[in-house]
Amino acid sequence: MTDTETQSRSFLSAQETIQMSRLLSGLSAMAVLFLTGIGAKAWYADHTFHAWVLWLFNIPVIANVLWYTWSRNQQVLVRGLLITVGVLFTYLIASGGEGNTGPLWFYVFPPLLFFLTGLKAGTAILLFCYLLAVLVFQFPDLPGVTASYTADFKIRFFATLTFVSIFCFVLEAGRLHARNRLVELAQLHEQAARTDDLTQLANRRDMQARLNKELSRYQRSGHHFSIVLIDLDLFKRINDDFGHDAGDEVLRQFSALVQEVIRQSDVAARWGGEEFLLLLPDTTLLQALSLAERLRSEVAVTEFYHQGRQLPVTISAGVCSISSAGSVNELLKQADIQLYNAKEQGRNRIAPRVRTQTAATPNPSSA
Numbered sequence: 395m396t397d398t399e400t401q402s403r404s405f406l407s408a409q410e411t412i413q414m415s416r417l418l419s420g421l422s423a424m425a426v427l428f429l430t431g432i433g434a435k436a437w438y439a440d441h442t443f444h445a446w447v448l449w450l451f452n453i454p455v456i457a458n459v460l461w462y463t464w465s466r467n468q469q470v471l472v473r474g475l476l477i478t479v480g481v482l483f484t485y486l487i488a489s490g491g492e493g494n495t496g497p498l499w500f501y502v503f504p505p506l507l508f509f510l511t512g513l514k515a516g517t518a519i520l521l522f523c524y525l526l527a528v529l530v531f532q533f534p535d536l537p538g539v540t541a542s543y544t545a546d547f548k549i550r551f552f553a554t555l556t557f558v559s560i561f562c563f564v565l566e567a568g569r570l571h572a573r574n575r576l577v578e579l580a581q582l583h584e585q586a587a588r589t590d591d592l593t594q595l596a597n598r599r600d601m602q603a604r605l606n607k608e609l610s611r612y613q614r615s616g617h618h619f620s621i622v623l624i625d626l627d628l629f630k631r632i633n634d635d636f637g638h639d640a641g642d643e644v645l646r647q648f649s650a651l652v653q654e655v656i657r658q659s660d661v662a663a664r665w666g667g668e669e670f671l672l673l674l675p676d677t678t679l680l681q682a683l684s685l686a687e688r689l690r691s692e693v694a695v696t697e698f699y700h701q702g703r704q705l706p707v708t709i710s711a712g713v714c715s716i717s718s719a720g721s722v723n724e725l726l727k728q729a730d731i732q733l734y735n736a737k738e739q740g741r742n743r744i745a746p747r748v749r750t751q752t753a754a755t756p757n758p759s760s761a
């Protein structure tokens with residue numbers, strides 16, 4: 395998974411966690427309200443036992459929320475709520491609640507289940523609940539079962555519950571599909587905002603962000619890094635002599651070559667028209683110079699073609715290490731000065747010059 399994908403997913407899952415927490419807390423508060431209110435109504439209707447049972451169900455609901463407040467474990471909150479609701483609904487079906495209306499609460503289950511547990515687990519739990527309801531309906535002599543329902547009621551109950559369940563399943567499947575599509579689009583959007591269209595390298599904006607990040611890492615833990623500012627030599631001539639498409643082709647081919655030469659931890663970006671910037675983490679000035687030189691000689695010996703015509707491509711580059719600059723701007727400025735020096739010294743070369751560097755091949759076109 396790329397950085398972008400991870401960011402999109404973690405952003406969405408953080409949003410979902412917050413949304414889910416709010417929903418669960420709201421549902422728990424409503425449950426307490428209903429249990430207390432309906433319990434009170436049952437008490438005044440002289441259904442004392444039923445009232446006490448409903449009030450007692452407040453205990454696991456409140457304990458569950460308190461546990462969540464302490465542990466922040468959402469899974470436990472979901473499971474706790476589902477178990478409590480499951481046991482409560484079983485009691486309501488078995489006892490009939492007040493005036494045999496207990497089973498009506500069952501309709502709350504399908505949307506809640508699918509949303510909280512997903513389609514697969516939701517379907518499995520729902521089937522299990524159906525089974526429980528069938529047992530209670532078919533075997534009224536089972537211990538704990540005090541209600542008896544007419545055949546008409548049972549048929550209508552299962553028919554309507556099945557309809558509601560299927561409807562909730564379809565709605566949840568649609569919601570999940572839309573959510574996944576949203577994640578995909580967010581990833582594509584983020585990727586596009588960070589990528590250069592022509593070369594598929596990082597763009598300037600992305601590189602700027604990475605440079606700032608790398609500087610923070612350096613200031614925090616002293617990890618050195620270097621940059622290489624590259625410019626394709628006499629690029630205007632390529633455009634003028636071979637056409638703009640040929641120029642574009644060179645930019646693409648050069649970018650592919652760069653990707654082959656640098657390490658996986660290095661980042662290459664298109665910095666401007668025919669300017670590229672390499673960010674080399676954990677790399678000293680000498681190591682960066684050596685890489686830049688390798689890239690320069692690789693470009694010099696590579697044959698660039700467009701529509702069967704060979705194109706003259708060389709590069710010049712300025713190298714700078716963070717140890718000799720206090721900020722990203724300073725770093726870029728120094729690399730730019732070095733690039734200017736390389737151009738001034740005849741192109742197809744790297745600056746600054748150090749003794750370890752092999753002599754650059756003179757560029758005939760710059761003479």
Ligand SMILES: Nc1nc2c(ncn2[C@@H]2O[C@H](COP(=O)(O)OP(=O)(O)OP(=O)(O)O)[C@@H](O)[C@H]2O)c(=O)[nH]1
Binds near residue numbers: 629
């Ligand atoms: N084909 C193509 N050309 C581009 C693109 N972006 C910038 N250019 C061209 O790159 C050329 C850069 O030319 P200059 O800045 O004069 O530099 P140069 O010819 O490379 O000469 P030196 O840098 O001095 O070696 C310009 O002609 C731009 O139009 C692009 O995306 N595609």
